[in-house]
Amino acid sequence: MSQYDLFTTDVLIVGAGLAGERAAIEAASQGLQVMMLSLVPPRRSHSSAAQGGMQASLGNSAMGKGDNTDVHFADTVKGSDWGCDQDVARLFAETAPIAVRQMAAWGVPWNRVVAGSRVYDGQEIHEDPEKEGLITARNFGGTAKWRTCYTADGTGHSLLYTMDSVVLKLGITVHDRTEALSLIHDGTTCSGVVARCLRTGKLRVYTARSTVIATGGYGRLYGASTNAIINEGNGMFIALDTGVIPLGNMEAVQFHPTGIVPSWILITEGARGDGGYLLDKNHYRFMPDYEPKKKELASRDVVSRRIMQHIRQGYGVDSPYGAHVWLDIRHLGAKHINTNLREIANISRNFTGIDPVHDLIPVRPTQHYSMGGIRTNIDGMAYGLNGLFALGEAACWDMHGFNRLGGNSLAETVVAGMIIGDKIAKYSKEASLQVSSKLVDDHVGIQRERIQTLISRGKRGESVYELRRNMEQVLSENVGIFRTEEALQQAVNSLHELHQRAAHVGLYGGGQGADPELASALRIQGMLKLAYCIAAGALARKESRGSHYREDYPKRDDVNWLKRTLAYWPMEADQPTLQYEDVKITELPPGDRGYGEASIPSKG
Numbered sequence: 001m002s003q004y005d006l007f008t009t010d011v012l013i014v015g016a017g018l019a020g021e022r023a024a025i026e027a028a029s030q031g032l033q034v035m036m037l038s039l040v041p042p043r044r045s046h047s048s049a050a051q052g053g054m055q056a057s058l059g060n061s062a063m064g065k066g067d068n069t070d071v072h073f074a075d076t077v078k079g080s081d082w083g084c085d086q087d088v089a090r091l092f093a094e095t096a097p098i099a100v101r102q103m104a105a106w107g108v109p110w111n112r113v114v115a116g117s118r119v120y121d122g123q124e125i126h127e128d129p130e131k132e133g134l135i136t137a138r139n140f141g142g143t144a145k146w147r148t149c150y151t152a153d154g155t156g157h158s159l160l161y162t163m164d165s166v167v168l169k170l171g172i173t174v175h176d177r178t179e180a181l182s183l184i185h186d187g188t189t190c191s192g193v194v195a196r197c198l199r200t201g202k203l204r205v206y207t208a209r210s211t212v213i214a215t216g217g218y219g220r221l222y223g224a225s226t227n228a229i230i231n232e233g234n235g236m237f238i239a240l241d242t243g244v245i246p247l248g249n250m251e252a253v254q255f256h257p258t259g260i261v262p263s264w265i266l267i268t269e270g271a272r273g274d275g276g277y278l279l280d281k282n283h284y285r286f287m288p289d290y291e292p293k294k295k296e297l298a299s300r301d302v303v304s305r306r307i308m309q310h311i312r313q314g315y316g317v318d319s320p321y322g323a324h325v326w327l328d329i330r331h332l333g334a335k336h337i338n339t340n341l342r343e344i345a346n347i348s349r350n351f352t353g354i355d356p357v358h359d360l361i362p363v364r365p366t367q368h369y370s371m372g373g374i375r376t377n378i379d380g381m382a383y384g385l386n387g388l389f390a391l392g393e394a395a396c397w398d399m400h401g402f403n404r405l406g407g408n409s410l411a412e413t414v415v416a417g418m419i420i421g422d423k424i425a426k427y428s429k430e431a432s433l434q435v436s437s438k439l440v441d442d443h444v445g446i447q448r449e450r451i452q453t454l455i456s457r458g459k460r461g462e463s464v465y466e467l468r469r470n471m472e473q474v475l476s477e478n479v480g481i482f483r484t485e486e487a488l489q490q491a492v493n494s495l496h497e498l499h500q501r502a503a504h505v506g507l508y509g510g511g512q513g514a515d516p517e518l519a520s521a522l523r524i525q526g527m528l529k530l531a532y533c534i535a536a537g538a539l540a541r542k543e544s545r546g547s548h549y550r551e552d553y554p555k556r557d558d559v560n561w562l563k564r565t566l567a568y569w570p571m572e573a574d575q576p577t578l579q580y581e582d583v584k585i586t587e588l589p590p591g592d593r594g595y596g597e598a599s600i601p602s603k604g
């Protein structure tokens with residue numbers, strides 16, 4: 001019989017970022033016992049690094065006048081290139097203003113409207129004195145109105161700290177430095193997780209009436225990413241490992257136009273939203289030539305492609321880290337940069353040794369956001385298993401389709417936490433927890449055996465770090481912004497081989513206690529499965545939609561590809577199985593996005 005510490009609760013939430021914490025608050029407020037697991041202390045979750053803002057159609061600022069939930073809905077659907085679930089986008093747009101106001105009531109110091117006039121991109125803006133003191137907004141890509149609410153450029157930080165204060169106030173139990181390794185399930189119902197204490201290396205079991213995955217994105221599969229090093233897609237691959245839960249649209253990977261070269265730290269879209277320009281090697285502002293209407297503020301997929309297109313034409317600035325372009329915010333002035341954009345000013349000074357008040361910032365498109373994830377219904381329930389929910393970046397609730405709008409993700413975490421948190425509470429009140437000790441022991445046994453095999457193989461095995469670097473390279477080179485049949489086929493072949501090799505990993509260190517090599521080794525097979533799903537989904541999708549741009553199929557194809565990819569990994573299989581479901585069009589039929597080259601649908 002296995003020995004392990006056992007914890008039982010009503011609701012178990014894996015992941016203590018904004019999404020997990022907001023759902024925890026909802027369930028705890030309804031009288032349920034909630035436990036949360038996290039790799040790091042909750043306030044160190046990736047949500048804390050979000051800079052630019054959170055979208056909600058408040059319409060307080062002069063440039064937001066006339067905004068409403070219909071306009072936000074339409075922007076979100078166009079941004080998604082009609083890949084999103086419109087029921088979800090509608091629910092989201094309707095709830096976002098409530099979410100922003102609730103966060104204000106909980107203490108988030110949103111920037112406010114200041115009456116008076118100022119000049120923006122050659123245009124004079126007059127703020128209404130009657131709106132002074134209300135929550136203001138900045139310009140973000142792909143929106144008809146200014147609606148991105150912000151706290152300088154540390155929005156995620158203030159949101160997460162505020163959220164965590166509510167978690168503390170409610171006395172919700174958090175086990176940090178604890179990693180969920182697998183879901184305990186019998187093929188139909190999920191009853192918790194097997195986890196590993198990252199301090200001691202000991203296995204633990206958590207059982208619950210409902211289990212929730214809120215583990216964030218998978219940016220680190222790409223190596224060069226704006227994501228924190230803990231964003232390795234853990235929650236997605238433990239769901240995939242069940243064999244019955246599909247991942248939705250894994251090929252939908254967002255590249256942010258302005259990762260700083262070469263640390264790849266994000267320079268917020270707020271920098272362009274506040275009036276920053278993109279310049280080429282001749283200091284020429286090139287975006288208006290490609291996108292006359294939206295210029296630097298077309299959606300992210302479009303701006304990223306335009307930058308790479310311009311670089312390909314020979315206008316990039318050479319550097320030891322590859323060609324890049326410049327971001328120019330000097331004309332915004334020292335006062336604006338050192339207040340509204342102070343975090344990116346510090347990042348530029350500390351990591352690149354330049355001062356954006358006087359200097360140009362070197363930038364290039366960098367992996368940034370995972371639109372794909374655990375496929376759920378509108379209530380946040382995962383396909384395939386009862387008692388399992390997912391939300392936040394780890395999920396494919398699917399309000400983002402093939403391109404997420406800047407500012408819509410922070411809003412999604414809080415909105416989904418409110419809505420899905422309520423569904424989780426309702427489900428948990430009805431559900432009973434029935435789990436046999438044999439099932440639990442079997443699941444613990446599998447993890448124990450994996451660990452023992454890794455340790456006993458030792459230096460005779462494959463190096464986890466070598467496999468990782470290879471995977472990062474394959475994805476970055478072959479499954480990036482521009483995609484072709486040949487490169488994608490090569491990626492699938494390489495990932496197939498790397499996945500086979502990952503079955504033979506050994507440990508060069510001892511594998512005892514807090515050994516980080518063991519933690520990496522336990523993740524590598526899952527990470528490779530995710531990478532494989534991304535590449536296989538991209539190879540199969542013979543069209544261009546949002547961030548998925550096929551040079552050999554440059555048009556969006558609404559006749560054949562108005563579909564969501566569902567990637568399964570059947571038990572014992574050595575590759576994913578792809579299925580498709582129709583995208584629900586309830587309100588806005590597919591049309592022109594109003595920006596971008598692939599937005600006009602192909603005839604078939």
Ligand SMILES: Cc1cc2nc3c(=O)[nH]c(=O)nc-3n(C[C@H](O)[C@H](O)[C@H](O)COP(=O)(O)OP(=O)(O)OC[C@H]3O[C@@H](n4cnc5c(N)ncnc54)[C@H](O)[C@@H]3O)c2cc1C
Pocket residue numbers: 014015016017018019020037038039040042045046047048049050051052053054055155156178179180181214215216217226227228230231234235266268368369391392393394406407408409410411413
């Ligand atoms: C640099 C940057 C800036 C951004 N700026 C903006 C912005 O301005 N506006 C916007 O809308 N969006 C922005 N985004 C996107 C947004 O920040 C994220 O999508 C969002 O914060 C994700 O929140 P989350 O709660 O889903 O996940 P996260 O905040 O990533 O939290 C994941 C949690 O899961 C835990 N975890 C992971 N695996 C396990 C495991 N196996 N066991 C236990 N715990 C686990 C982690 O410890 C963590 O607590 C930005 C993203 C980046 C990379």
